[in-house]
Every structure is written in structure tokens, then in C-alpha cells.
Amino acid sequence: MIRPVPANSMSHSWSQHQTTRDRAAAASHLGRADASVFSTASTDDPLQEQQISALFCDLNGFSSLVEQTTDLASAYGRINASLNAMLDEVELHEGTVSDFQGDSVLGFWDAKSALIPEAVAACRAAVAIVQRFSTMNTTGLMGEFTPLAPSIGICTGTGLTGPMTVGHLRKQGVFGRPVNSASRLQGLSRKLNIPILIDGATARCVRNSEFDIRSSLRACGRFRLAGMSKAVTVFELMSSPDADLVSMSEAAVRAFVDGDWSGCTTNLKQFPADDGVARILLDQMTARSFQAPSDWDGVITLCGK
Numbered sequence: 365m366i367r368p369v370p371a372n373s374m375s376h377s378w379s380q381h382q383t384t385r386d387r388a389a390a391a392s393h394l395g396r397a398d399a400s401v402f403s404t405a406s407t408d409d410p411l412q413e414q415q416i417s418a419l420f421c422d423l424n425g426f427s428s429l430v431e432q433t434t435d436l437a438s439a440y441g442r443i444n445a446s447l448n449a450m451l452d453e454v455e456l457h458e459g460t461v462s463d464f465q466g467d468s469v470l471g472f473w474d475a476k477s478a479l480i481p482e483a484v485a486a487c488r489a490a491v492a493i494v495q496r497f498s499t500m501n502t503t504g505l506m507g508e509f510t511p512l513a514p515s516i517g518i519c520t521g522t523g524l525t526g527p528m529t530v531g532h533l534r535k536q537g538v539f540g541r542p543v544n545s546a547s548r549l550q551g552l553s554r555k556l557n558i559p560i561l562i563d564g565a566t567a568r569c570v571r572n573s574e575f576d577i578r579s580s581l582r583a584c585g586r587f588r589l590a591g592m593s594k595a596v597t598v599f600e601l602m603s604s605p606d607a608d609l610v611s612m613s614e615a616a617v618r619a620f621v622d623g624d625w626s627g628c629t630t631n632l633k634q635f636p637a638d639d640g641v642a643r644i645l646l647d648q649m650t651a652r653s654f655q656a657p658s659d660w661d662g663v664i665t666l667c668g669k
Contacts (some may be wrong), residue, residue: 413522415482419516456489481575517562523538581600582601
């Protein structure tokens, strides 16, 4: 969480004239993840409304780790290493870290920050985060702790970016529907046990690009996320392409949305037993005795984040 800064020091310690030495000292004192979210931009800079891609990343297993540990210092060290891994990949892929709290990081990309389309940059960062945690967990870098796994949501749309101030706190912030939706998609990714979920707008940007992640998109269905009225088309962004799973998922989701639940059930028999998408589609059909309602709109409504 952002630490309070005394109001009378804001114009000196954290202004646009802050020296490299000052920032290095602050980073050393606060820890890199704490210091990185403070903005060096002038508070006079205007907020800009523009297309952005927001990435929300959270760690599965964080709450149980904190609850069960008898060594808070070691647990904090692990979480800090995890936050820095997420922060690194956002920044390496030309994104901005807007905020972090507990085990969560919010990053965003806009036209100014990325040399490639912002949605593509965000997706590449997400894949890199998942791969980095896989390496950290398998090489023993996390010590004796149970491995942590990231769950990530990405949404693309119009948002406000720029210096944001609340009282004496200031950060390089982002605001708008993409941020809320990215958070909800992150929650859904945990429910489905899928590392990365993206919305339809992000998927369209990726598919219209010439970059190497187009073949890694898997249809998951249409969802009305908690607290939101409009349905969102959701895709899994896979770390490595799986053409068979992509094809099977497209057929199953299409049949489900169209109300052809007999065809959907037949398609789902080909899926792995622990597949999250297959599970939620089957749960929805089972709850309705495998008969689509007369007013069926193809949307799965979620009540909780």
C-alpha cells in the first residue's frame, strides 16, 4: 500500500525535481515495490482520457500463507520478491505500475508508454509474469514455502491516466472501466483456475496485430461480472499455444451460447477432467437441468468477485 508522505515534504522529496540520489535512498528505505508507485510527474500535468490496457495481478495462496505462517518476516520477504517480479515484468514490457496492495499489482499501458499496441504489450507482460513465477517456484528461489501462482486479468478500453492525488498521497494513476473489469477478470481467473483472462476488446487488438500471441487465445464464454451490467466476452491467454484446446473450446462455447446444450455437453467430454471452463459450463447447464431457458442470452452471471 502507498505510504503517506508528509504534506510539507511533497514538493521537495517527491517532486519532478527529485534527484536520482533521493529516489535511490527512498527506494532503499521503502523497498522497491513501495517506492515505484510514487509519481515523479508534476501535479500540474493534466489527466488524459485515452485507450489503455489495464492489468490486475493477484497471488493465489497469499491469504493462507499469511494466516498459517509463524515467521512473518520470511513471509513478507517472499511476498516482496513476488511483487518485485510482477513489477519487473510490467516495466520491462513498457508498462506503468500504478498501485499495489498486499499481494496485488495494478499496471497499465497507453499509446505513449508502449512501442507496440498496448493490449499486446500487456498480454506479453502477463505471459512473462506466469513464466517467471513458474521458474521461481521450480528452482527453489522461494525456499520452503508452498509455491504461489499468479492470477491475472487484462481489459482494454477508455480510461484516465496521469498524476492522481488524494490528500497528501500522489501516484501515477489510472481510472476507468478497464481497471474495474481487469480486477473482476482476475477474480474469475481464480475461479476457473486459469492464469490469464482477457476481455474481448483485448483479444481483438491481439488478433489484429502481427505479433506472436494470436494463436494462444482460447474462448471461455460470455460473463456478466460482479457489479457490472454489460456482458463481457472472455478469453484465456495461454502461455503456449494449444490448437486442439482452442478448437474444442470454440465449439463448446458457441454451442453453449446458442442454447445447443446437448451439443455443448458432447463437446465437453473431450476436455480434461479438471478444466475450469468445462466445469463452469457444466455447472450452469446442470443447474438448469440441461435445458436452456426460453429467454436465454448466452451469458453467465457471476454474483461474487
